[in-house]
Amino acid sequence: MPIKQSKGVVIRFVALITLIVLTILLQTALQNHPAFLRFYIRNIFTPLQQLRSYSFNVLSFSIGDIIYLLLLLLLLLITIRLIFFLFTIRKNGYDFKVELLRFLLFPVIVYFLFLLLWGGNYSRLRLSAHWNLESLKWDKTALITLNNELVQKMNREQNTPIVYTNLEGTNKIANALYHACYKDKIAQLKVKPTSLGYMLNYIGVQGYYNPLSGEAQFNRFIPPFMHPFVVSHEMAHQTGIAAEDDANLLAYVLGSESNIPEFRYSAYFNIFIYAYADLKERDSVAAKNVYALLNQQSRNDMDTLRAMNRKYRSSFRKFTNSMYDEYLKMHGQEEGLNTYSDVTRWVYFWEHSTQKKADLNVCP
Structure with a gap:
């Protein structure tokens, strides 16, 4: 040579x-x-x-x-x-x-x-790092309590028909909620519709954050009642929240504490999806009793999601889920995809902690 x-x-x-x-x-x-x-x-x-x-x-x-x-x-x-x-x-x-x-x-x-x-944010302390986690016990009884409380809150929200705004309006509201929480220490947040079209439906992705461009993308084909929570979740990643359960927790807190009905309902509904699935796996009878108390519109929303998942079910989803599961484990989230559902525990602590909510500090 x-x-x-x-x-x-x-x-x-x-x-x-x-x-x-x-x-x-x-x-x-x-x-x-x-x-x-x-x-x-x-x-x-x-x-x-x-x-x-x-x-x-x-x-x-x-x-x-x-x-x-x-x-x-x-x-x-x-x-x-x-x-x-x-x-x-x-x-x-x-x-x-x-x-x-x-x-x-x-x-x-x-x-x-x-x-x-962006990836350095995986080394941040979790949002619950300074919570007094010994004050409450997380078990099946607590899970049933959380499910019942979420059902009550969804039923209350559905007493009046909920009107959902478009993506531009959802972006403005969510951005305002984040800036009120972070006291303007963050950038202006915006979630864009993805250019990948229906592909995200086949791999079961509702939104994603791009660490190279700092943009958050959104699957515009998911139902409107999912939009406020998913947009808020992706904005959490834009603020530097890397862990998926933390992003879910922040989206829940900002939505549930807001005075915007569509944000409150979307927060309750999305956490109920995780809490109900967890309860159904642990105790199907208790889960059936909880579901019996749910209002008809929320049942329709659950059916809409199930129908969407059936329509776009694919073997490719298993492959992409497996890859993403390994990615999460590689970055310190030991439970992989199950990390998303860990938010049920944090929401229960948030709602029942003896600490003042101001002291729980979900906005770093």
């Missing part, structure tokens, strides 16, 4: 090792040094999120979706070239080595950017 070509391979190899070391150092510092984590949140994530919000909120389409598409095409191109050079390695040995290093560099670069732009 000519000296010039050999140098090119060495430079790329050194770049790969250097980036791996930097990634490990960054992750280690975030996880083990609270002072560095505070520096990251205050001086890296927050300014970058504000800049991205200022730049991209004016656009009606998602820059993040375009970034995902370009990254996928780039990875496909590198893979095709790598396979081609592998089968012609005698003739293209140098090109194969270069393409192999590019193939290895690709995920390292993406993960480093993910960690730098």
Whole structure:
């Protein structure tokens, strides 16, 4: 191999090792040094999120979706070239080595950017970190209590017909609720409709946050009664809340404490989905008794969701769920997808704690 070509391979190899070391150092510092984590949140994530919000909120389409598409095409191109050079390695040995290093560099670069732009937030303390969790017991009795209370609240909300606003209106209300909670320490929040269309229905995704662009995307095909909670959940990620149960908790607290009927009902309904499923698994008779008390409109809403899930059921969903389950476990959420339903416990503590709600501090 000519000296010039050999140098090119060495430079790329050194770049790969250097980036791996930097990634490990960054992750280690975030996880083990609270002072560095505070520096990251205050001086890296927050300014970058504000800049991205200022730049991209004016656009009606998602820059993040375009970034995902370009990254996928780039990875496909590198893979095709790598396979081609592998089968012609005698003739293209140098090109194969270069393409192999590019193939290895690709995920390292993406993960480093993910960690730098948002992923470091996985090292934050949980919202319940300072709660007095020993004051209340979480068991089947508490779960039944929570289910009954949610049913009562949904029944009360449905005494008067609920009118749902459009996505623009939902965004404005949710953004105002967050800024009232955070005292304007966060960027302006906005959730955009995804450009992925019905694809999200087939993989069972209601919304997602793009760490590279700082944008939150929303599946506009889900029913209106889901919109306020899902939008609020994705906005939680924009504020730096990484854990899924924390994002659910914050969406519940802001919705249930608001004076907006559609936000209150959406909060109660979404938590009921988790609480009822958990109770049904533990005690089907108790779950049946709870459901018998539910108003007809909320039953219709439950049926609407079931029908949607049946319509878009696919084997691909199992694959994507499995991948996301592993992703969550890799980032400290040991229960994977089950982390979402952990919110039932936190909601119960929120509603029954002897601490004042102001002291529970859900807005960091």
